[in-house]
Amino acid sequence: MHPAFSVIFFTTASGLGYGMLALLGLMGPAGALPIERWFGVTAFGLSLAAISLGLLASTFHLGHPERAWRAVAQWRSSWLAREGVMAIATYVPAGLFALGWVVLETSGGAWGGLGVLAAICAGLTVAATSLIYRSLKTIHQWHNGFTMPAYLLLGLGTGALALQALLHLFGEPRAAVAAVALGAGLAGWAVKWAYWRFIDESRARSTAETATGLKGGRVRLLDPPHTQDNFLLKEMGYRVARNHSRRLRLIAQFAGFALPLALTVAALTLPTLPAAMAAVLAALSGGLGVVVERWLFFAEARHAVTLFYGASTV
Amino acid sequence: MTSLPASTEKRLGLVIDLDICVGCQACVTNCKEWNTGGHSAPLTDLAPYGAKVDGVWFNRVHGFEVGEGKKSRTVHFPRSCLHCEAPDCVTVCPTGASYKRSADGIVLVDHDKCIGCKLCSWACPYGAREYDPDAGVMKKCTLCIDRIYNEHLESHDRVPACVATCPSRARHFGDFADPLSNVSKLVLDRGGYDLMPEIGYKPTNKYLPPRPRRTDAREVGAERAYLEPDIDLANPLLRWVNQLLSR
Numbered sequence: 001m002h003p004a005f006s007v008i009f010f011t012t013a014s015g016l017g018y019g020m021l022a023l024l025g026l027m028g029p030a031g032a033l034p035i036e037r038w039f040g041v042t043a044f045g046l047s048l049a050a051i052s053l054g055l056l057a058s059t060f061h062l063g064h065p066e067r068a069w070r071a072v073a074q075w076r077s078s079w080l081a082r083e084g085v086m087a088i089a090t091y092v093p094a095g096l097f098a099l100g101w102v103v104l105e106t107s108g109g110a111w112g113g114l115g116v117l118a119a120i121c122a123g124l125t126v127a128a129t130s131l132i133y134r135s136l137k138t139i140h141q142w143h144n145g146f147t148m149p150a151y152l153l154l155g156l157g158t159g160a161l162a163l164q165a166l167l168h169l170f171g172e173p174r175a176a177v178a179a180v181a182l183g184a185g186l187a188g189w190a191v192k193w194a195y196w197r198f199i200d201e202s203r204a205r206s207t208a209e210t211a212t213g214l215k216g217g218r219v220r221l222l223d224p225p226h227t228q229d230n231f232l233l234k235e236m237g238y239r240v241a242r243n244h245s246r247r248l249r250l251i252a253q254f255a256g257f258a259l260p261l262a263l264t265v266a267a268l269t270l271p272t273l274p275a276a277m278a279a280v281l282a283a284l285s286g287g288l289g290v291v292v293e294r295w296l297f298f299a300e301a302r303h304a305v306t307l308f309y310g311a312s313t314v
Numbered sequence: 315m316t317s318l319p320a321s322t323e324k325r326l327g328l329v330i331d332l333d334i335c336v337g338c339q340a341c342v343t344n345c346k347e348w349n350t351g352g353h354s355a356p357l358t359d360l361a362p363y364g365a366k367v368d369g370v371w372f373n374r375v376h377g378f379e380v381g382e383g384k385k386s387r388t389v390h391f392p393r394s395c396l397h398c399e400a401p402d403c404v405t406v407c408p409t410g411a412s413y414k415r416s417a418d419g420i421v422l423v424d425h426d427k428c429i430g431c432k433l434c435s436w437a438c439p440y441g442a443r444e445y446d447p448d449a450g451v452m453k454k455c456t457l458c459i460d461r462i463y464n465e466h467l468e469s470h471d472r473v474p475a476c477v478a479t480c481p482s483r484a485r486h487f488g489d490f491a492d493p494l495s496n497v498s499k500l501v502l503d504r505g506g507y508d509l510m511p512e513i514g515y516k517p518t519n520k521y522l523p524p525r526p527r528r529t530d531a532r533e534v535g536a537e538r539a540y541l542e543p544d545i546d547l548a549n550p551l552l553r554w555v556n557q558l559l560s561r
Contacts, residue, residue, distance in 0.1 A: 062430050063449070070429055077404075081408035081409075138402075205512045210509075210511070211510050212378055214524075216387070217380050218381065219380050222379040225374035228366050228368055229368070236435070303436070305441035
């Protein structure tokens with residue numbers, strides 16, 4: 001699948017934003033975070049900006065961005081519409097919860113309830129995003145049990161890294177946030193490692209033989225229907241070279257998991273200033289690693305339509 | 315509404331006979347010709363005279379080779395929308411632009427509602443949907459709704475453009491909901507089948523398999539004596555006599 005920049009940016013930025021929002025909504029009421037005005041302004045500002053810029057970017061690849069409002073209509077059948085509905089709905093508890101934190105400097109009682117609600121909505125939005133891909137029966141590398149956990153864990157992990165960096169910059173580091181970053185990072189790494197093994201070792205049930213239904217041996221493309229790439233080949237025919245994908249997987253694992261995990265452990269032990277630098281670097285590296293991971297998620301996906309264009313398996 | 319109808323009154327579609335398709339591309343050309351002025355007009359061409367020609371087409375003919383060596387054969391394979399009974403290209407649409415008609419089962423796009431997110435094309439394993447970057451909307455085969463119901467045309471012309479033009483009569487149009495229709499009978503007689511049934515979209519269009527191949531003269535009734543002469547032609551004298559008598 002063609003890795004469109006706007007979709008890669010959208011899923012990574014909004015994943016980070018929703019991950020951070022979920023942590024604010026759960027850990028704030030639990031008393032694990034500083035309920036203080038300027039920390040609140042910065043944390044909610046960063047989280048909601050990442051979400052909003054991501055959502056805005058996702059409209060850039062549309063043929064008619066001015067009609068984007070129509071995209072919530074079919075929530076009964078479409079995961080894309082459900083994602084849109086949840087994204088908009090999340091702003092309500094998130095906005096009110098942020099208001100309590102920033103204006104009243106409270107996250108107790110009903111305000112805390114709004115925080116929990118915002119966290120649930122954030123989780124459901126990221127789950128809906130992952131189900132857009134998970135539900136496509138045409139793409140074996142997406143239509144499997146790894147897609148949703150990967151989206152949820154990577155969103156939570158990058159959100160925790162960003163929140164951790166912010167806490168260090170405010171001079172209020174919290175071990176609980178570091179623990180979430182470590183836990184989500186390790187779990188995310190395990191899921192991606194298992195995912196890459198899975199896509200290397202398995203293929204879709206569809207083959208060139210089932211696509212054409214022809215009997216009597218192996219089916220090969222002899223004469224393509226056109227000499228230049230059409231929409232199908234440009235959009236669905238994209239494939240990353242095997243040696244590049246190996247290297248990019250290593251980069252994604254190093255920048256996305258290994259380095260941020262090591263820096264997070266280091267930040268727990270280092271003195272204030274180096275610890276803050278390590279936490280900021282961990283967040284930047286984690287974000288970059290997930291961008292590479294997301295690029296691969298698209299580039300390594302093989303669409304069933306390529307079976308008509310020379311692929312024997314997908 | 316992108317939820318699918320539970321059932322449709324008619325199930326209009328095509329039967330494509332892979333035994334007699336000669337791969338002439340006439341259906342491809344007439345489809346483009348009709349539809350660039352029809353319901354989905356225009357079928358935009360990008361750089362039609364440039365080095366990288368690209369454009370929207372609803373029908374493509376692929377050439378496949380099946381099997382190895384003497385037993386291998388070439389099959390011309392037309393590919394267009396199969397107007398499936400349970401297609402995800404309709405249900406994934408977030409706006410309601412993609413829909414399946416309950417009256418005849420035809421899958422269409424409302425170009426005024428389409429936001430051009432391309433998700434429907436991702437959901438289709440058959441490559442039936444081609445995005446028009448110039449119009450910013452998705453386009454697809456309409457089964458020529460502007461021909462099959464067109465009262466300005468003679469009744470024999472009320473068939474899709476691809477069917478009307480096929481010189482070898484490899485394409486047939488009809489109602490699969492009617493067990494006595496031409497298409498239903500063809501599917502029954504010739505073992506018409508679905509493409510990628512494992513995906514579960516239940517295609518309406520059916521393909522007829524190529525008939526078993528006749529690979530040597532005996533299979534078309536040549537005499538054994540003709541194929542394996544009794545005379546020992548290794549002997550130069552007998553070969554000379556044989557040539558003399560065969561004149």
